Amino acid sequence: MVRERTERSRGKRDEKSRYIPKRRPCPFCRDKVEVIEYKDPTKLSQFISARGKIEPRRRTGSCARHQRALAIAIKRARHLALLPFAPEHIYKMGGIPIAPIPKEKPAATPPPETES
Ligand SMILES: [Zn+2]
Numbered sequence: 221m222v223r224e225r226t227e228r229s230r231g232k233r234d235e236k237s238r239y240i241p242k243r244r245p246c247p248f249c250r251d252k253v254e255v256i257e258y259k260d261p262t263k264l265s266q267f268i269s270a271r272g273k274i275e276p277r278r279r280t281g282s283c284a285r286h287q288r289a290l291a292i293a294i295k296r297a298r299h300l301a302l303l304p305f306a307p308e309h310i311y312k313m314g315g316i317p318i319a320p321i322p323k324e325k326p327a328a329t330p331p332p333e334t335e336s
Contacts, residue, residue: 248286
């Protein structure tokens with residue numbers, strides 16, 4: 221029997237067209253991280269938004285256990301001023317410290333020749 225499209229069935233989502241994102245493994249479980257290092261702002265900054273907020277689990281893709289540990293690590297890092305609390309901090313400091321950018325040395329000028 222062909223199911224008629226009634227008022228009731230219209231609200232139901234079509235199973236075929238439903239987008240089910242592939243469940244990606246938790247990045248910490250994947251790397252077998254036991255302890256999330258709070259002294260590593262470079263790593264932690266990947267898990268905070270542009271406004272300095274902790275990204276939700278659906279964005280980070282981490283499991284409940286690691287998300288909890290991550291949140292604690294970020295909070296500790298904030299307390300140590302390694303990560304921003306508020307967007308204003310970011311603006312004043314000129315961005316989240318994502319990996320120290322190696323300063324490009326100006327074209328090395330050869331030292332004035334003293335020979336001869
Ligand atoms: Zn995990």
